[in-house]
Amino acid sequence: MTDPKLRLHGVVKRFGTKLVLDHVDLDVSRGEVISLIGSSGSGKSTLLRCINLLEPTDDGVIELDGVDVAEPSLDADPIRRRIGMVFQSFNLFPHMTVLRNVTLGPRKVLGQSSREADTLARDLLGRIGLADKADEYPDRLSGGQQQRVAIVRALAMQPEIMLLDEITSALDPELVGEVLDLVRDLRTQGMTMLIATHEMEFAREISDRVCFLHAGRILEQGPPERLFTAPTEERTRAFLQRVLDLG
Amino acid sequence: MNPSGISRRQQFEKHQRRRSTVIATVSTVGAIALLVLLVPMIPGWDRVRASFLDGNTFRETFPKLPGRFWYDIQIFLICTPCILALGLLIAFARNVRSPALYPLRLFATLYTDVMRGVPMILWITIIGFGVPGLIQNRTWGKAVVWAGVALVVAYSAYVAEVFRAGIESVHESQRAAARSLGLSSRQTMVHIVLPQAVRRVVPALMNDMVSLQKDVALVSIVGPIEVLRQAGIAKAKFYNFTPYIGAAILFLCVSIPLTRLTDHLLARERRRMQGTAVR
Ligand SMILES: Nc1ncnc2c1ncn2[C@@H]1O[C@H](COP(=O)(O)OP(=O)(O)OP(=O)(O)O)[C@@H](O)[C@H]1O
Ligand SMILES: [Mg+2]
Numbered sequence: 001m002t003d004p005k006l007r008l009h010g011v012v013k014r015f016g017t018k019l020v021l022d023h024v025d026l027d028v029s030r031g032e033v034i035s036l037i038g039s040s041g042s043g044k045s046t047l048l049r050c051i052n053l054l055e056p057t058d059d060g061v062i063e064l065d066g067v068d069v070a071e072p073s074l075d076a077d078p079i080r081r082r083i084g085m086v087f088q089s090f091n092l093f094p095h096m097t098v099l100r101n102v103t104l105g106p107r108k109v110l111g112q113s114s115r116e117a118d119t120l121a122r123d124l125l126g127r128i129g130l131a132d133k134a135d136e137y138p139d140r141l142s143g144g145q146q147q148r149v150a151i152v153r154a155l156a157m158q159p160e161i162m163l164l165d166e167i168t169s170a171l172d173p174e175l176v177g178e179v180l181d182l183v184r185d186l187r188t189q190g191m192t193m194l195i196a197t198h199e200m201e202f203a204r205e206i207s208d209r210v211c212f213l214h215a216g217r218i219l220e221q222g223p224p225e226r227l228f229t230a231p232t233e234e235r236t237r238a239f240l241q242r243v244l245d246l247g
Numbered sequence: 248m249n250p251s252g253i254s255r256r257q258q259f260e261k262h263q264r265r266r267s268t269v270i271a272t273v274s275t276v277g278a279i280a281l282l283v284l285l286v287p288m289i290p291g292w293d294r295v296r297a298s299f300l301d302g303n304t305f306r307e308t309f310p311k312l313p314g315r316f317w318y319d320i321q322i323f324l325i326c327t328p329c330i331l332a333l334g335l336l337i338a339f340a341r342n343v344r345s346p347a348l349y350p351l352r353l354f355a356t357l358y359t360d361v362m363r364g365v366p367m368i369l370w371i372t373i374i375g376f377g378v379p380g381l382i383q384n385r386t387w388g389k390a391v392v393w394a395g396v397a398l399v400v401a402y403s404a405y406v407a408e409v410f411r412a413g414i415e416s417v418h419e420s421q422r423a424a425a426r427s428l429g430l431s432s433r434q435t436m437v438h439i440v441l442p443q444a445v446r447r448v449v450p451a452l453m454n455d456m457v458s459l460q461k462d463v464a465l466v467s468i469v470g471p472i473e474v475l476r477q478a479g480i481a482k483a484k485f486y487n488f489t490p491y492i493g494a495a496i497l498f499l500c501v502s503i504p505l506t507r508l509t510d511h512l513l514a515r516e517r518r519r520m521q522g523t524a525v526r
Contacts, residue, residue, distance in 0.1 A: 054427060078429070080428070080429045081428065081429025082429075087420060087424065091420045091423065092424075093421065093425075094443065105429060109428060109430060
């Protein structure tokens, strides 16, 4: 852990007077997969949005390869393109075909030619078995297919880190598997990932480390085997009991 | 499926449709017959007919009207693109967030409020009669030109509000998705927000265009001999209102198809939105 890929130090985020992230510290190594768990409103989405600079932070440092990207005067666009994000509600662009969804970033941001971007996108879509959907509009796809396209759209930018925000929460149970399989593939390929999730089983299986968020703080973190079986914090225990009982 | 290749459901629906058509036809014919029978019994109907629906006057005056109506259409065709362009610019101006451009935003807000707060006919009078007096140039000093300008400035305020509503109706998550790919705010507006916004407001814009198409006749107050004025001349000559009915028919020929098309687009948009409710 000499040079973390991503390092958060004392990150603070307020919405009005409400403190949503309360001095968050977190080091993420290259290739590491970290799950963020915690009850609704604990700040998981906000943390991911802050890392991707979709939300400005109020205080603290966010270092990407040792460079502080939370510096308010910095142009955020070139940084965002290095970080991929996938959302709970897919957020595909409904007025564009699947192919155009995937090629938009590479063409407009990376300056790839249409042909170059198309070839790459079709290749990526082929790998997830959606080559035949390239020219469909997103509303013709199932939720699971849409979410996989959203992941591919982020991947087409060749990001250094992927942020996944509850990407299976809006899916029918039988479609969850195909999306999680794709995340497993990403792990195998060595992608650095931060995953906010309610799927405890999945978090346990895929993570190198699990962080439990409570009221905007990382209350406890550790390898999944330990955190899920022997949490040290009372709050973590109560949370795990609650969600595992439900599931 | 039965041997004829039609399912039970289809057969039932076919029967229902035929039944509905028959009922609708019978009741429509009945209603028309009733109107034809009853209307002439209204007291004073003869006088109404003579002054509004006189066949001779119609035959004498109507042929001159379509040519004049073309004048209205031309004004409409010239004004429409100007209105759309100006309206979009003003919608953008109302959305700017940079503090340096705050005056622009303030101006745009004031503009939409003032333009929409005064009756159309007053703008045409003020600008159409007022500005030409200040200008000596032959073309640019024409009252019609300035009446057209009045239509453009007033309508662009309404259209700007339609565009603005459309831009705001595009969900924030669409912007977030675009920005997370590294698109700039300008690229996000051009490639993500505007295309979706425009698609959504087409029916509302068409509605405004239907109104504009009728309001073009207001330009007659500054003097050009377009259809309304031509009908007025004919009315004075024949002491009869039938020419106005002729003018009305011409407007209907354009506005009814436009209105139908708008409804059709609206219905399609609604279906589309229902089909993709989860997003
Ligand atoms: N744009 C916003 N304006 C004001 N408050 C917000 C905003 N976004 C989030 N919050 C608040 O910040 C807190 C954390 O929200 P966040 O969405 O990060 O939680 P979460 O852990 O992702 O929850 P969930 O599991 O429900 O997704 C919540 O109390 C929420 O109400
Ligand atoms: Mg969330």
